[in-house]
Amino acid sequence: MSLPKRRRRPAHETVQGAAADVTVPPQRHRPAPEPFAPFDARELVNAPGPWQLMLEARAPWEYAAMLAARPWLNRLPVGDGHPVLVFPGLGASDLTTLPLRNFLRERGYTPYPWKQGFNFGPRQGVLEACREQLRQVAVRHGERVSLIGWSLGGIYARELAKEQPEHARCVITLGTPFNAHPRATNAWRFYELVSGQSTHDAQLIEQIRGTPPCPTTSIYSKTDGVVAWQCSLNPAAPHAENIEVHASHIGMGMNPLALYAIADRLAQDPQAWKPFDVKGARRWFYKLTHHSPLQAMAGL
Numbered sequence: 001m002s003l004p005k006r007r008r009r010p011a012h013e014t015v016q017g018a019a020a021d022v023t024v025p026p027q028r029h030r031p032a033p034e035p036f037a038p039f040d041a042r043e044l045v046n047a048p049g050p051w052q053l054m055l056e057a058r059a060p061w062e063y064a065a066m067l068a069a070r071p072w073l074n075r076l077p078v079g080d081g082h083p084v085l086v087f088p089g090l091g092a093s094d095l096t097t098l099p100l101r102n103f104l105r106e107r108g109y110t111p112y113p114w115k116q117g118f119n120f121g122p123r124q125g126v127l128e129a130c131r132e133q134l135r136q137v138a139v140r141h142g143e144r145v146s147l148i149g150w151s152l153g154g155i156y157a158r159e160l161a162k163e164q165p166e167h168a169r170c171v172i173t174l175g176t177p178f179n180a181h182p183r184a185t186n187a188w189r190f191y192e193l194v195s196g197q198s199t200h201d202a203q204l205i206e207q208i209r210g211t212p213p214c215p216t217t218s219i220y221s222k223t224d225g226v227v228a229w230q231c232s233l234n235p236a237a238p239h240a241e242n243i244e245v246h247a248s249h250i251g252m253g254m255n256p257l258a259l260y261a262i263a264d265r266l267a268q269d270p271q272a273w274k275p276f277d278v279k280g281a282r283r284w285f286y287k288l289t290h291h292s293p294l295q296a297m298a299g300l
Contacts, residue, residue: 046184048186077263078107082266083146086150090191094114100259151175155178173232174220174252211240215273217241218243241275
């Protein structure tokens with residue numbers, strides 16, 4: 001027994017009326033826009049997976065490695081004593097940057113904590129206090145200040161350098177997500193929870209992507225379990241660079257390889273700045289990346 005064939009519905013239906021025949025196109029279902037869709041689909045970067053997140057447990061070993069590498073780190077050139085302002089990461093306080101600041105003090109610099117307790121994002125009064133602190137430190141020493149920021153703290157450092165270029169000597173960031181959508185990190189939900197702000201702000205994201213006018217170094221790790229490494233790449237510029245190290249996100253501020261690179265960058269004369277040199281034995285421990293996030297994803 002054969003079933004009667006259904007008549008195929010025409011692409012357009014004609015409605016007859018007294019005045020004229022009206023052709024009504026078929027209605028198509030259009031999906032609702034995704035409020036958190038990336039602004040450029042080509043720059044879609046995924047957050048680190050569970051395996052990389054588990055690797056963050058190695059942070060205590062990085063602290064132990066720092067202690068073991070102290071004789072090697074003590075052989076680095078002594079600094080010129082200029083001031084260095086250090087910003088902690090999201091949900092962290094000055095206690096987490098203490099090993100880094102102690103290292104800088106031993107190397108002959110004058111480090112300053114940010115003195116605002118836990119970093120729960122740019123809530124009311126936070127950025128104003130950062131701006132005032134930078135001005136005060138610069139006036140107190142009579143010279144420009146180097147800015148070091150860990151994770152979210154690196155965003156503060158970069159933006160302060162853009163706002164006060166006359167007070168910024170150089171910027172060094174550690175695992176800072178400044179060059180991709182915030183959803184490419186495993187911390188964006190926590191950020192929205194504690195800061196009360198949305199991560200989906202097209203204008204702000206575009207602003208953060210801009211490179212500071214002073215020498216700028218991004219230290220990042222491809223095994224970062226919190227921030228996708230593509231988020232931490234400066235675009236090619238004469239005064240910007242990207243240094244890859246083997247480190248976790250949580251332990252990057254006390255990783256001996258990161259500390260060595262920080263000391264090398266701080267010793268640079270801003271007027272005669274040169275990119276990090278990976279010749280000799282350094283090539284076994286460091287890599288330089290000159291790609292944008294899109295090029296990095298394509299493996300160019």
